[in-house]
Structures are given as structure tokens and as C-alpha cells.
Amino acid sequence: MLRRVAVGAVRGRRLCRAFSAEKGPGGDKPAAGAGSTRGSGGDKASGGRAGQTPLLSLLDTLAAKSGAPMEGRQAWSPRFRSLLDREQPMQSDYGGLSGTGRFGGYTDLGESPEEADPMHKLVLHVHASSNNTILSLTDARGRVLVNASGGSVGFKKAQRAGFEAAYQATASIASAVKERGIEVRKIEVRLKGFGAGRDAAFKAVNSLTNWPVCAVTDATPIPFNGCRPRKARRL
Structure with missing residues (x-):
């Protein structure tokens, strides 16, 4: 050696x-x-x-x-x-390159489909907590188009986190999208939390709308031995 x-x-x-x-x-x-x-x-x-x-x-x-x-x-x-002969290489010199891993999988240096057309895929964020259910419809860049919650559709106190509140909030978003003329080509449902509105919002999307659901993602944060939990409630 x-x-x-x-x-x-x-x-x-x-x-x-x-x-x-x-x-x-x-x-x-x-x-x-x-x-x-x-x-x-x-x-x-x-x-x-x-x-x-x-x-x-x-x-x-x-x-x-x-x-x-x-x-x-x-x-x-x-x-x-x-x-080497040119001081500033043209973009055609790098054409045909395909990136993998953190560089993506595109065949050129142009914009990704999300950057070129943010409305080609919409994302329905469902935050189902133990106190309320908040829904937000955004584009691919994260800009909010329509939002609703259990409290905005008329439910009070503990009823805001129930099944019916999330169902009615999803129906409110569907009607607002129809009134504003937003074209839904495909949609991703992103769930967060373990409340009752988690399943209610997904069932409402399937039954009340004809939106093509391309993906269902769970974005619930899970602590890995993070903060100390609260003391157990004794009744």
C-alpha cells in the first residue's frame, strides 16, 4: 500500500x-x-x-x-x-442532465411543475385537534385559497371538534371552491392530528366532491423523547 x-x-x-x-x-x-x-x-x-x-x-x-x-x-x-472558450457557458451546454437524490429528477434546469403552474395540484390541510378542526385549501406553493373550521360553520365549544363539524366545514370549502371557479385538477389531502375531524374531512371529500385525490399524507408531528408530557389527569 x-x-x-x-x-x-x-x-x-x-x-x-x-x-x-x-x-x-x-x-x-x-x-x-x-x-x-x-x-x-x-x-x-x-x-x-x-x-x-x-x-x-x-x-x-x-x-x-x-x-x-x-x-x-x-x-x-x-x-x-x-x-473553456466561452466566459459564460450557455444553458444548452448543460441540457440533458438528470439529477437524482437532493437534486431532483428533472431532465433540464427549468422550473419544476409546482413552480411553473402552482394550481396544477391543490393541497387540503386538515388540522384535527381535540378542540377544533381547521381546514385550509392551498396551492402547491402554500398560498391559502379557501379555509374553514368547525367554529366558522356554527358549532360551539366541544362540538367544534366533532365529526359533524369537520364534515360541514369540508362542505363549506367545496361550495366556496365552486363559487370562486377554482379548477381542481388533482388534490392531496394532508392530515394532521388525531381528532374526530380527521376521518370526517376525508369522507366528505369522497362523498361531496368529485375531486381526484392523488395522495393522502399524514403530517402529524411525533416527538422522539422530546418535551416532557403533562401530568396525567386524575378524576
């Missing part, structure tokens, strides 16, 4: 010396009398091809050292040369 690291370090120093000698004393222009990297009879001298940048010459040298075939080494040259 130590011998392999030592050999790699020696090769790296040789390549750095060859690259610095290739640039010449001026720093930008290649030296005319520098040592050749492919022999005296090759088409590429130490100065590289005419108009070739020192970075591309170094890449060619590294490819030659690795023993890659000639056509494989030259396949990347036009794109990298166009990027």
Missing part, C-alpha cells in the same frame, strides 16, 4: 512539472522548446495543438497515461472546449 502511494505521488509530481513547463515562463502561452509528452514524431508536442488551452493539454496527457483508447479520449473534447 505504501509503495502504491509513493509511486502515485512521484507520477503526480512529474505531471505537475510537465504542465508547468508546458505553460512556459509567461504563464499563459505554452513554451516552444518544452519537452514533448508524446515523442518527437507525434502530432502533439509539449505545446499542445494549435489553439489548445493548457488545461485540455493536461487532460490529454492524463488520458494518455491511463491508456484509454483515442476515440474515448476525444469524445468529451468539443463540449469541454466550448465551455
Whole structure:
């Protein structure tokens, strides 16, 4: 292992010396009398091809050292040369790239469907607590379009958290969407909390409306040994 690291370090120093000698004393222009990297009879001298940048010459040298075939080494040259020749690369140079993981899965650098058309998918947030049920219809960017709650439809005190209150609040949102002329292409139901309005709102969406539900998400926060809970109530 130590011998392999030592050999790699020696090769790296040789390549750095060859690259610095290739640039010449001026720093930008290649030296005319520098040592050749492919022999005296090759088409590429130490100065590289005419108009070739020192970075591309170094890449060619590294490819030659690795023993890659000639056509494989030259396949990347036009794109990298166009990027190095221009001061500000155009977006077409990066076209066709596909990102995965945290970079997303889009095939270009354009906007995502949510950013291009926020109304293509609406989200119905259902906050079902033990005291009330609050519903909010938002677009993909999170802007509220219509909202309602158990208290806004006429229920008082403990009845605001009941099944009927959440059902009537969902019906109120459906009628408001129809009056305002909001087009619902597809909708996501996002549930939060363990109140009775949790199931009532979802059943009301299926029975009172013809909205195409594309997803049902549970956004209830769960503590992982977080804050100390309240003392148990004794009756």
C-alpha cells in the first residue's frame, strides 16, 4: 500500500512539472522548446495543438497515461472546449442532465411543475385537534385559497371538534371552491392530528366532491423523547 502511494505521488509530481513547463515562463502561452509528452514524431508536442488551452493539454496527457483508447479520449473534447472558450457557458451546454437524490429528477434546469403552474395540484390541510378542526385549501406553493373550521360553520365549544363539524366545514370549502371557479385538477389531502375531524374531512371529500385525490399524507408531528408530557389527569 505504501509503495502504491509513493509511486502515485512521484507520477503526480512529474505531471505537475510537465504542465508547468508546458505553460512556459509567461504563464499563459505554452513554451516552444518544452519537452514533448508524446515523442518527437507525434502530432502533439509539449505545446499542445494549435489553439489548445493548457488545461485540455493536461487532460490529454492524463488520458494518455491511463491508456484509454483515442476515440474515448476525444469524445468529451468539443463540449469541454466550448465551455473553456466561452466566459459564460450557455444553458444548452448543460441540457440533458438528470439529477437524482437532493437534486431532483428533472431532465433540464427549468422550473419544476409546482413552480411553473402552482394550481396544477391543490393541497387540503386538515388540522384535527381535540378542540377544533381547521381546514385550509392551498396551492402547491402554500398560498391559502379557501379555509374553514368547525367554529366558522356554527358549532360551539366541544362540538367544534366533532365529526359533524369537520364534515360541514369540508362542505363549506367545496361550495366556496365552486363559487370562486377554482379548477381542481388533482388534490392531496394532508392530515394532521388525531381528532374526530380527521376521518370526517376525508369522507366528505369522497362523498361531496368529485375531486381526484392523488395522495393522502399524514403530517402529524411525533416527538422522539422530546418535551416532557403533562401530568396525567386524575378524576
